[in-house]
Amino acid sequence: MTERLRSDEAAAYLAATAILAALVHFIVMLLAPYVASQDAFARLAPLGALNETVLLPRAGPAERMFPYADPAVAMAFCRYDLASGPIRVQAPAGRSFSSISFHTRRGLVFYALSDKAATHGVVDAVLGTPQEVRALAAHDDEESPSRDLRVAASAREGYVMVRVFSEFPSLYPEAEAEAKRLTCKPEPVPP
DSSP: OHHHHHHHHHHHHHHHHHHHHHHHHHHHHHHHHHHOSSOHHHHHGGGOOBTOOEEOOOOOTTOOSSTTOOTTEEEEEEEEEGGGOOEEEEEEOOSSOEEEEEEETTSOEEEEEEGGGOBTTEEEEEEEOHHHHHHHHHTOOSSSOOOOEEEEOSSSEEEEEEEEEOSSGGGHHHHHHHHHTOEEEEOOOOO
């Protein structure tokens, strides 16, 4: 009977150790992005100024900045800081698939659109803090409301990424040109 107690105690000890190890691993994985010094915003900062569109290099085996990117997708981004007010983000929708994603400073996506959301061939959105989005909505005219897509940012700093798919390698320069047409400009807030 004592052998059975020892084996039961050993099994309970192993189970408790495995559960504790899994819990510690889970907590560390959740906290890692918050303590990392080189978040997405900081890694993109040397490539371009705020509100400036920057075309990223084509993905390839030697690429280290975005090592797992698809080589058939052209990418461009613009970093933003909403401290001075909202920004208007525009990206033309071409003939191939494209998407725009809004990211926090840490790289988390809080809103995304595809080219199917384009009106008159342009994906157009106003990005601001929740207070700025409410202020813009408060100034809408009831008879002719704004047709702007308004996106409330979950953080003051972040970046907008556009991705354009190239169906064939020979069409990649066209996809790059389309991605480069992303614009992020300050948007005036009505008084």
